Structure formats: structure tokens, C-alpha cells
Amino acid sequence: MSNRFFEYLLRLGDDRLVLGHRLSEWCGHGPILEEDIAMANIALDLIGQANLLLLKAASVENAGRDADALAYLRDAREYRNALIAELPRGDFAFTIARQFLFSAWALRQWEALASCRDADLAGIAARAVKESRYHVRHSAEWLVRLGDGTEESHARAQDALDELWRYTGELFLTDAIERELAHEGLAADPSAFRSAWQKDVDDVVARATLRLPAVEHWQQGGRTGLHTEHLGRMLAEMQVLPRTYPGARW
Amino acid sequence: MVSATPTRERVLAILDTVKDPEIPVISVVELGVVRDVECGPDGVTVVITPTYSGCPAMKAMEDDIIAALDAEGIGGARVRTVFAPAWTTDWIPDGAREKLRAWGIAPPGAAHDDPPVQLRRAGRVRCPFCGAGDTTLRSEFGSTACKATHYCNSCAQPFEEFKAI
Known part of the structure; x- marks a missing residue:
């Protein structure tokens, strides 16, 4: 069980760590001050969640690695995040559209995990449900403003959805690891909340006067370490300090 | 070790002097971060729960709790973090x-x-x-x-x- 649970905790943690880092890239570059602060705060929540999940993963693995080692000393092939999290931040519309699609999914996932059989994970989830509600509300409100805004903002928001939608299928893929853990009450089976998520997305996309594109080829691979070219570059920046100065403290 | 085991009430009274580092008018007890105090033969353990998953003030609060107890002669106190039940602002009196x-x-x-997706x-x-x-x-x-x-x-x-x- 422990190897599978470790793997599952990495998936949960890496989604938040990678997306949190992408979001943190906006710090100091937001379109307005309030938004700069909002994105930094959401990034902080996600990286905080990732820290708790990787701490738990490290204790389950019990191999002498701590949360920092998992975050800073794994290469791209060892990362288990969904591809949608690692795509470059793009423009503001792309960042908002991704945040909405991810947060609406993460909220449902956390809600399901709040009753999971592992007390630590259930507690982390109960805490994160509350944070995720703010993330969903914030990104949904912005997506509607952009979609139902100017010609320019509408076009950019539509471009973002057209690019991102093909990455959402991976959020609902399950393999034997997740199915067995879900059966044991230790994981959330995403098929259980797919229709609720789809309804949330349809509702906001309609209000935003946007449309979801047809997809011919769904992108996937992150859960087994097959990433886009973007993750390696992101990790190079994220990991440079602890890799250059091992054990550095300040 | 010369001091007797401190009472739970004494520890809580000391913790009520430890303020939130960002909001120095309310204590970690009032904030609801302190969930329990265990006083046993092995020393004092303060049980806390985080406000937000990524709140950077949590580490400062842990350090401040240990320092405040130490200053009152209660050395070697430990802080243990629990996640359930999740912190809520409803605990603030x-x-x-x-x-x-x-x-x-x-x-x-x-x-x-x-509701999860509510715009306003x-x-x-x-x-x-x-x-x-x-x-x-x-x-x-x-x-x-x-x-x-x-x-x-x-x-x-x-x-x-x-x-x-």
C-alpha cells in the first residue's frame, strides 16, 4: 500500500507545487496591484498545500527524503503533476482560464478527500477545501469578466480555453494505483465528480459567452513522468538555489 | 529539572500573551490556532492547527510559543501540528x-x-x-x-x- 500511497501523494503535491510556482511568476507583474496580490496569495495557498502533501509523502516513503528533497531534488521525469499545471503562464487570460479549470477540479477532489481514511490527508483536504472555494470564485469571476468583456479580452479568453481544454482529460484519468487506493478509501476517484465539475465549467463558460472547443487528441503523460518541454525549464529555475548550494539556509 | 509540571491553565495564560505576528492585537489562543495543551512528565506540548496551508506566520507563531514558555521557565516545550478539525474563523471569540x-x-x-461556483x-x-x-x-x-x-x-x-x- 505504502508505495502506491506515496505515488498518489506525489501526484496531489506536484499538481499544487508546479501550478503554485507558475502562478508565483506573476508576482510583481500582475496587471493591477490587487490582482498581483491575489495571484501571489493563491500561489502561497497552493505551495502551502504542496508542502503538507510532500511532507506526508516523505513520511509515507520513509526513505530519508524530506519535503524539500522531493521538491528540489527530483528531475522532470520524476514529477507526477498533470500537464495542465506546467504549461507556461501565458497571458492573464490563459492564467485565469487554467486556474478556473484546475481549481474547480481541485475543489471537488479536496471535498472527496476530506472523508478519506487517512486522517492526515483528510485534515489537509478539509483545510484546502476552504481555500479552494476562494480560488474558484476568484478565477470564475475573472473568466466571466474577460469573456464577457471587450473584443480583445474575449478573444484572448477564448484562445486560452481552445489551448487548455485538451489538457483537462488527464485530470480524470485513473490507473490501477488510484482505483485500488480509492477502493481502500485512501484516494478520490475523479469519475465520481466529473459531471459536477463539467456542470460548473459549462455554467461559467456560458456566462462568460465563451465556448468549449472540440478536442481531437487529448494530452496526457504527466502522471507517469512524461512531461512537456516546459517542466524541465521551470524546474531549472525553481531548483537552482538548493542544487547549487546544497543545504543552504537563510 | 527543578520545576514541577506546569498546569494547563498556566501554560494557556502564557500563550495568551503570544500575539499573531501580523496582527499583534490578538493572541494565538484567541485566533484559535492553539487547540490543546498537554502537560506531562515529558514536558509541555502545545497542539496547534494552521490557519491557511501556506501561512508564513505559522512558523513564527511556533517559535514565539516556544520562546514565551521558555521565558517563563518552561523549557523544552514542543509544538505539534494537527489538521483536523480544519481551522475556522468561527473560533475567534x-x-x-x-x-x-x-x-x-x-x-x-x-x-x-x-456553493462552490458562486461569482459574487x-x-x-x-x-x-x-x-x-x-x-x-x-x-x-x-x-x-x-x-x-x-x-x-x-x-x-x-x-x-x-x-x-
Whole structure:
């Protein structure tokens, strides 16, 4: 069980760590001050969640690695995040559209995990449900403003959805690891909340006067370490300090 | 070891002097971060729960708790973090809410479970400075993880709210 649970905790943690880092890239570059602060705060929540999940993963693995080692000393092939999290931040519309699609999914996932059989994970989830509600509300409100805004903002928001939608299928893929853990009450089976998520997305996309594109080829691979070219570059920046100065403290 | 095991009440009284590093008018006890105190033959353990998953003040609070107990002769105290039940602003007592307001931070309303995808937050927050109800939400995020920013249309003052969660 422990190897599978470790793997599952990495998936949960890496989604938040990678997306949190992408979001943190906006710090100091937001379109307005309030938004700069909002994105930094959401990034902080996600990286905080990732820290708790990787701490738990490290204790389950019990191999002498701590949360920092998992975050800073794994290469791209060892990362288990969904591809949608690692795509470059793009423009503001792309960042908002991704945040909405991810947060609406993460909220449902956390809600399901709040009753999971592992007390630590259930507690982390109960805490994160509350944070995720703010993330969903914030990104949904912005997506509607952009979609139902100017010609320019509408076009950019539509471009973002057209690019991102093909990455959402991976959020609902399950393999034997997740199915067995879900059966044991230790994981959330995403098929259980797919229709609720789809309804949330349809509702906001309609209000935003946007449309979801047809997809011919769904992108996937992150859960087994097959990433886009973007993750390696992101990790190079994220990991440079602890890799250059091992054990550095300040 | 010369000192006897301190009582739970004494430890709690000391912890009530440890303030939130970002909001120095309310204590870690009033904030609801301190969940329990265990006084045993092995020493004192303070059980805490985090406010937000990524709140950077949590580490400072842990260090401040240990330092405050140490200064009162209770050395070697430990801090243990628990995650369940999840922290809620409903644990902040009325007296502490008034301290927040007097410090210029609108206190949190009741935390309730809104529908997941709701575009607008219902209700307005009363201005902590002039008491007017005619205020505008500027952002649900603020200078710390726990605050939102508003603007008072009556006294033309921006202000923060300790948001309900």
C-alpha cells in the first residue's frame, strides 16, 4: 500500500507545487496591484498545500527524503503533476482560464478527500477545501469578466480555453494505483465528480459567452513522468538555489 | 529539572500573551490556532492547527510559543501540528473580534459553506473606521492570506477584512 500511497501523494503535491510556482511568476507583474496580490496569495495557498502533501509523502516513503528533497531534488521525469499545471503562464487570460479549470477540479477532489481514511490527508483536504472555494470564485469571476468583456479580452479568453481544454482529460484519468487506493478509501476517484465539475465549467463558460472547443487528441503523460518541454525549464529555475548550494539556509 | 509540571491553565495564560505576528492585537489562543495543551512528565506540548496551508506566520507563531514558555521557565516545550478539525474563523471569540475592529480590520462574519461556483460574494462588510455599511469589495485577497481588501464609500478609506473561512 505504502508505495502506491506515496505515488498518489506525489501526484496531489506536484499538481499544487508546479501550478503554485507558475502562478508565483506573476508576482510583481500582475496587471493591477490587487490582482498581483491575489495571484501571489493563491500561489502561497497552493505551495502551502504542496508542502503538507510532500511532507506526508516523505513520511509515507520513509526513505530519508524530506519535503524539500522531493521538491528540489527530483528531475522532470520524476514529477507526477498533470500537464495542465506546467504549461507556461501565458497571458492573464490563459492564467485565469487554467486556474478556473484546475481549481474547480481541485475543489471537488479536496471535498472527496476530506472523508478519506487517512486522517492526515483528510485534515489537509478539509483545510484546502476552504481555500479552494476562494480560488474558484476568484478565477470564475475573472473568466466571466474577460469573456464577457471587450473584443480583445474575449478573444484572448477564448484562445486560452481552445489551448487548455485538451489538457483537462488527464485530470480524470485513473490507473490501477488510484482505483485500488480509492477502493481502500485512501484516494478520490475523479469519475465520481466529473459531471459536477463539467456542470460548473459549462455554467461559467456560458456566462462568460465563451465556448468549449472540440478536442481531437487529448494530452496526457504527466502522471507517469512524461512531461512537456516546459517542466524541465521551470524546474531549472525553481531548483537552482538548493542544487547549487546544497543545504543552504537563510 | 527543578520545576514541577506546569498546569494547563498556566501554560494557556502564557500563550495568551503570544500575539499573531501580523496582527499583534490578538493572541494565538484567541485566533484559535492553539487547540490543546498537554502537560506531562515529558514536558509541555502545545497542539496547534494552521490557519491557511501556506501561512508564513505559522512558523513564527511556533517559535514565539516556544520562546514565551521558555521565558517563563518552561523549557523544552514542543509544538505539534494537527489538521483536523480544519481551522475556522468561527473560533475567534467576540472580544477578539472587537480588538480586530479597533485595530482597523473588519472582523469575520459567520463562516458558511457557499456553493462552490458562486461569482459574487453575498453581503457587504461594515467599515471598521466609520461603521458605514456602504462599502465595496476590492479584492478577496490582501496583505496576508487571511485578509480581503475593501473600500468604504462613506469615509473614503480603504480597509482590510479578516475573511470568514
